[in-house]
Amino acid sequence: MVDFTLDDVAYLRSDDGRRALADVADLALSGAGQVTDIATVRTRFGERTAILVETILLRRKAAAKFDDPSAWLFTDDALQQATAAAVAEHRARRLVGARVHDVTCSVGAELAALGPVAGQLLGSDLDPVRLAMAHNNIPDVPLCRADALRPVTRDTVVLADPGRRSGGRRRFDPRAYAPPLDALFDVYRGRDLVVKCAPGIDFDQLPELGFDGEVELCSSGGSVREACLWSAGLATPGVRRRASLLDRAEQLTDADPDECAVRPAGRWIIDPDGAVVRAGLVRQYGTRYGCWQLDPDIAYLSGDELPDGVRGFEVLAEIGFDEKRLRRELAARDGGALEILVRGVDVDPDALRRRLKLRGAQPHSVVITRIGTGAAGRAVAFICRPSR
Structure with a gap:
C-alpha cells in the first residue's frame, strides 16, 4: 500500500503523469511477469514507480465498483470504502433536486453519482490528498477542506461516510468511526442527514447514539453492500427499516404486510436476499411471494413455487x-x-x-x-x- 503525497497527486494529474500512467497501464503487472514489468517501470520512471503501479492496480480493482475508473485517482483505503456506483446512484435517486453537502467526500464517489441529479453540490474532507484526488475525479464539483464536525453550510442535506478503517483494519464500534457516529448525530441534530454505515452495525445501538430515522440495507451483485441511515426528515413516513435489492429493482419495508405463516417445508426452500435478512424483513418477503417460514426465528422460507428470478x-x-x-x-x-x-x-x-x-x-x-x-x-x- 502506497502513502500518496500532494506532490504525487500533482504529478499524476500532470501531462507527464498521465502519459506515464497510460504506458504503465499497458503492462500486465501480475503473474510471472510482474517483477519484470515493475523493473521496466522503474527503469523509465525511477522514484515515481510505486505511485504509478499502485494507481494502475487500484484502477483495475475499482472496475468492480465503478463503470469507468480509468482516469480516477485513489488511495487503497479510499477505494475499499468507496460506494459501488450502483448503490451510490440508488441513493442519489432519493436526493433528486436537493442541495447536498458531502462532508466526508474522500475521492468523490458519492458526488459523482449525485452530479446528474442534485440541485447543488459541495464536497469537503479533512484529508488534503483525498481532496486533491477528488479535484481530479470530479472537476466540476466545488470542494473545500473542512472538518465534518464543524458545519460550513446551512439548509443542505448532509451526507456522511465516516471512516471505518485504520491502518487497514476495520473499526466495528460506531463511536470509533472517523468522525464518530454519535458526534455526527449530535452536530447535525435537526438537519437532514444521510449516513453510510457498515451493514453489520448493531441497529439496536442506534437510538442510544442519537439516531431516530430509517435504516436502509442495500444489496447488489449478490451481497449486502451497506447500511444507510436516513434522518427523520428524509425517511418515508411510517418506515423504520428498508431492504433495497438493486439487482431486482425491488424494495421491502417494515410497513409492508407480514402475515407469514410457519409450516413444514414445501417443494422449495428459499434463502432470502441478505439485505432482507439483515433488515429483519423476512416475514414481509415471505408474505409478498406467498411463502412461509420453517421456524419463526429462522430466516429460511419455503414455498411450493419459486419466485421469478430467485434462486431456490x-x-x-x-x-x-x-x-x-x-x-x-x-x-x-x-x-x-x-x-x-x-x-x-x-x-x-x-x-x-x-x-x-x-x-x-x-x-x-x-x-x-x-x-x-x-x-x-x-x-x-x-x-x-x-x-x-
Missing part, C-alpha cells in the same frame, strides 16, 4: 441432522460437489464438507437449520437440488 433449493429429502446419516443419504444419491447452508445450528460448512468426503458425480445442496426452540428444538438437514 428443491427439497429431495428431509432428515434429522446427523453426519453419518447425511453421508449415507448423499452417497446413495451419488453426491459429489456440495453446497452447505446453515442457520441456527453450530456447524462449520467447510469442516463438515471435508468430513463427509463425498466422491460422487452429482452436485447437491444441503440446508441445515434448527426447527423449534428449547427442549422441542431439533436440527434438520434438507437434501436439495439447487434451481441454478
Whole structure:
C-alpha cells in the first residue's frame, strides 16, 4: 500500500503523469511477469514507480465498483470504502433536486453519482490528498477542506461516510468511526442527514447514539453492500427499516404486510436476499411471494413455487441432522460437489464438507437449520437440488 503525497497527486494529474500512467497501464503487472514489468517501470520512471503501479492496480480493482475508473485517482483505503456506483446512484435517486453537502467526500464517489441529479453540490474532507484526488475525479464539483464536525453550510442535506478503517483494519464500534457516529448525530441534530454505515452495525445501538430515522440495507451483485441511515426528515413516513435489492429493482419495508405463516417445508426452500435478512424483513418477503417460514426465528422460507428470478433449493429429502446419516443419504444419491447452508445450528460448512468426503458425480445442496426452540428444538438437514 502506497502513502500518496500532494506532490504525487500533482504529478499524476500532470501531462507527464498521465502519459506515464497510460504506458504503465499497458503492462500486465501480475503473474510471472510482474517483477519484470515493475523493473521496466522503474527503469523509465525511477522514484515515481510505486505511485504509478499502485494507481494502475487500484484502477483495475475499482472496475468492480465503478463503470469507468480509468482516469480516477485513489488511495487503497479510499477505494475499499468507496460506494459501488450502483448503490451510490440508488441513493442519489432519493436526493433528486436537493442541495447536498458531502462532508466526508474522500475521492468523490458519492458526488459523482449525485452530479446528474442534485440541485447543488459541495464536497469537503479533512484529508488534503483525498481532496486533491477528488479535484481530479470530479472537476466540476466545488470542494473545500473542512472538518465534518464543524458545519460550513446551512439548509443542505448532509451526507456522511465516516471512516471505518485504520491502518487497514476495520473499526466495528460506531463511536470509533472517523468522525464518530454519535458526534455526527449530535452536530447535525435537526438537519437532514444521510449516513453510510457498515451493514453489520448493531441497529439496536442506534437510538442510544442519537439516531431516530430509517435504516436502509442495500444489496447488489449478490451481497449486502451497506447500511444507510436516513434522518427523520428524509425517511418515508411510517418506515423504520428498508431492504433495497438493486439487482431486482425491488424494495421491502417494515410497513409492508407480514402475515407469514410457519409450516413444514414445501417443494422449495428459499434463502432470502441478505439485505432482507439483515433488515429483519423476512416475514414481509415471505408474505409478498406467498411463502412461509420453517421456524419463526429462522430466516429460511419455503414455498411450493419459486419466485421469478430467485434462486431456490428443491427439497429431495428431509432428515434429522446427523453426519453419518447425511453421508449415507448423499452417497446413495451419488453426491459429489456440495453446497452447505446453515442457520441456527453450530456447524462449520467447510469442516463438515471435508468430513463427509463425498466422491460422487452429482452436485447437491444441503440446508441445515434448527426447527423449534428449547427442549422441542431439533436440527434438520434438507437434501436439495439447487434451481441454478
